[in-house]
Amino acid sequence: MQEMLRVEKLKMHFGGLKAIDGLDLVVHDKETLGIIGPNGAGKTTLFNCICGVYKPTDGKIFLKDEEVQGKEPFEMARKGVARTFQISKPLRDISILDNVVAALGINEYTGFGSILKKSHKKEIVDKALEIIERTGLKEFKDKKAREVSLGYLRRLEIARALAINPLLIMLDEPCAGLSNFAINEVIDLVMQLKSEGKTIVLIEHNLPISMKVCDRLAVLNFGQKIAEGTPKEIQANPQVIEAYLGEEDDDHVNA
Ligand SMILES: Nc1ncnc2c1ncn2[C@@H]1O[C@H](COP(=O)(O)OP(=O)(O)O)[C@@H](O)[C@H]1O
Ligand SMILES: [Mg+2]
Missing domain, CATH: 3.40.50.300 (P-loop containing nucleotide triphosphate hydrolases)
Structure with missing residues (x-):
């Protein structure tokens, strides 16, 4: 093995x-x-x-x-190497979708501030939507992270972990x-x-x-x-x- x-x-x-x-x-x-x-x-x-x-x-x-x-x-x-936290740490004031978009952007851009602005390319949004679908978050994609309950935040964390295509x-x-x-x-x-x-x-x-x-x-x-x-x-x-x-x-x- x-x-x-x-x-x-x-x-x-x-x-x-x-x-x-x-x-x-x-x-x-x-x-x-x-x-x-x-x-x-x-x-x-x-x-x-x-x-x-x-x-x-x-x-x-x-x-x-x-x-x-x-x-x-x-x-x-x-x-x-992707990890989630015992205490969820999403970007609370942006949507579930944007949280995943931002996580995807980490692979492409350095400097977190500009990631979101630059990341809304169609292929990145499509990839984010696919991850959101896989993690059962589709219904909530437009809700701000702070508006959803802990169970969804935990799944959002897993979605963000998947965004880096982890080993x-x-x-x-x-x-x-x-x-x-x-x-x-x-x-x-x-x-x-x-x-x-x-x-x-x-x-x-x-x-x-x-x-x-x-x-x-x-x-x-x-x-x-x-x-x-x-x-x-x-x-x-x-x-x-x-x-x-x-x-x-x-x-x-x-x-
Ligand atoms: N940054 C830190 N500074 C000082 N002590 C710490 C720090 N991080 C963890 N510890 C201590 O290390 C021990 C192990 O903690 P932790 O790894 O959080 O345990 P677990 O996750 O198994 O509950 C605890 O005694 C904790 O207080
Ligand atoms: Mg612990």
Whole structure:
């Protein structure tokens, strides 16, 4: 199996706090890897290291064969690493369509201010409409981002991620805070991306969701990987049960 991403002995320390503490991880081409673990385990920090928001304290990150640790977020986006945020960050005062147009424009133009003005070429708008259709946002395309509910914003984030035609899609708790109905819509969308052969890393605190969607799971605790395997293997792992399943279940709507 080909590797899409390899993380080697990764460390991300904030002063004395070891948010990531010697992590090894591989994401294979076309797989959906779930990252689970309690709050504060280092899941979002791992994403931030991979997509260039944080410069790791130590360790290496390879995208295919290229060493990429320490690169800037825009470079990682250009290389095909797309991520969504635990807290949605759309451009709130422009339409859903323009949000996707702007994300498409990042591939073509530098300088964010001019992207929107320059991006309304027919082929870019057509491409944006196709992504909007795929992500089930067609009805809402003319609404401003701030006017739609969280479930649609989460799908907009996925739409914006798809706009860079990514090699790797990283989703940070796309279902957090959603109603069961909206959760199912997001799950359906992730399953659809999976069936299209996308390579996905999904942070998902909710175990039944990650078990349903993911081919493999990696369990983080205190910045380290404490287990890795198929959902079945993980469910039966005593260390995981102790670290993860035993915790209170009411604290996962976090920042
Ligand atoms: N920029 C930062 N500065 C200081 N501490 C941070 C920073 N980002 C994350 N942390 C800390 O790193 C730890 C892991 O956080 P995070 O990766 O957000 O966990 P998770 O996503 O698994 O809940 C936490 O203790 C958090 O407070
Ligand atoms: Mg997090």
